[in-house]
Amino acid sequence: MLDALFRILALTRKELLAILKDPRSRFSILIPPILQCLIYGYVATYDLNDVPYAVLDQDRSAASQKLLAGLDGSGVFQRVANLNQVADVKKMINERKALLVIQIDQDFERRLLSGLQANVQVIADGRNSNTAGTAMGYISTIVETFNTGWRMEHGQGSPPIRLIPRAWYNPNLETRWHMIPALIGTLTLLQTILLTGLSVAREREQGTFDQLLVTPFRPVEIMAGKALPSMLVGIVQATLVLLVAQLWFRIPFAGSFFTLYAGLSLFLLAAVGIGLLLSSVAATMQQAMLFSFLLIMPFSLLSGLTTPISSMPEALQYLTLINPLRYAIDIAHRVYLEGVGLRLLFPELWPLAIIGVVTLSAASWMFRHRLT
Numbered sequence: 001m002l003d004a005l006f007r008i009l010a011l012t013r014k015e016l017l018a019i020l021k022d023p024r025s026r027f028s029i030l031i032p033p034i035l036q037c038l039i040y041g042y043v044a045t046y047d048l049n050d051v052p053y054a055v056l057d058q059d060r061s062a063a064s065q066k067l068l069a070g071l072d073g074s075g076v077f078q079r080v081a082n083l084n085q086v087a088d089v090k091k092m093i094n095e096r097k098a099l100l101v102i103q104i105d106q107d108f109e110r111r112l113l114s115g116l117q118a119n120v121q122v123i124a125d126g127r128n129s130n131t132a133g134t135a136m137g138y139i140s141t142i143v144e145t146f147n148t149g150w151r152m153e154h155g156q157g158s159p160p161i162r163l164i165p166r167a168w169y170n171p172n173l174e175t176r177w178h179m180i181p182a183l184i185g186t187l188t189l190l191q192t193i194l195l196t197g198l199s200v201a202r203e204r205e206q207g208t209f210d211q212l213l214v215t216p217f218r219p220v221e222i223m224a225g226k227a228l229p230s231m232l233v234g235i236v237q238a239t240l241v242l243l244v245a246q247l248w249f250r251i252p253f254a255g256s257f258f259t260l261y262a263g264l265s266l267f268l269l270a271a272v273g274i275g276l277l278l279s280s281v282a283a284t285m286q287q288a289m290l291f292s293f294l295l296i297m298p299f300s301l302l303s304g305l306t307t308p309i310s311s312m313p314e315a316l317q318y319l320t321l322i323n324p325l326r327y328a329i330d331i332a333h334r335v336y337l338e339g340v341g342l343r344l345l346f347p348e349l350w351p352l353a354i355i356g357v358v359t360l361s362a363a364s365w366m367f368r369h370r371l372t
Helices: 002-020 023-043 062-072 087-094 108-113 126-154 175-206 209-213 219-248 257-281 285-301 314-322 324-338 346-371
Strands: 051-057 077-082 100-104 118-125 161-168
Touching (some): 002 219, 023 219, 062 100, 062 108, 077 126, 087 118, 100 126, 118 126, 126 161, 126 175, 175 219, 175 257, 175 285, 219 257, 219 346, 257 324, 257 346
Parallel strands (some): 118 161
């Protein structure tokens, strides 16, 4: 057992030296993640297409129903729940069942008829900042339309409703608060799959892979020696993005670093398994790079990074369940912005564990098959 550990560490050291001795490799590991993080933080944006919302209508009057009808008829807002108590608001937001919760006070209609301002509180999930901000802009337009109609019907001059917006976890609804934590997983996946996928293909082209076949290394040890360097590089890149988020963009970190890195380690295990599976199939570096990019693009599009998963076709929503990046982005958001612990991250952790076990097992079988 100890001899096997030393062999794995020796192969890990060899892989790290091969990466760090090449100036281009050092550049690709350190500089691109920082540049991409800065670019995404300043220029990335979203489009609004579907907003699930819940209603806490404590008035249940004709006036409140008329206001809500404007939301339901807009084609943008989809009512997913009618709440009965204030305590349900937190549950809807925390469980991501609704992006917005509309709360209407008990004396809503009475204040309108009395010519007073009536409050409508909009509670938004600030973790999806740009979508929430755009949705609030839509609501403001709908409320203004309601105000105009009410004044015309009742001969009142001042706007009868005052909107009170609140955003949890991202008070100012800054887009980068959503984007930058998500890049911790996105950029790490990109580099991890590329490094792992190219490692074996590079040795096949250089002829050094045949030398491994005559060494005491077993297939599992070769696989472990190829996986550990990529995971270490992934941790370094995730740390760089985390430093940019905290030191440059000043995004406050609400959670535990231990929890974040524990989730990232499990995610990296799944990403390395995918990369090793690619490297065991590809015969050349060109093939490995092509296979890597063929996977990275769908992973990114189906992760919820740029478009909400709830807005995707139902078939694609099921397909995202096998995408490790989806869970990595959820982990980063929930730990960074919400400050949740490992217990609440269990729904994101166990799919990553399954993906890692399946891909690493398949890669191990492929390595044994190619080496025998």
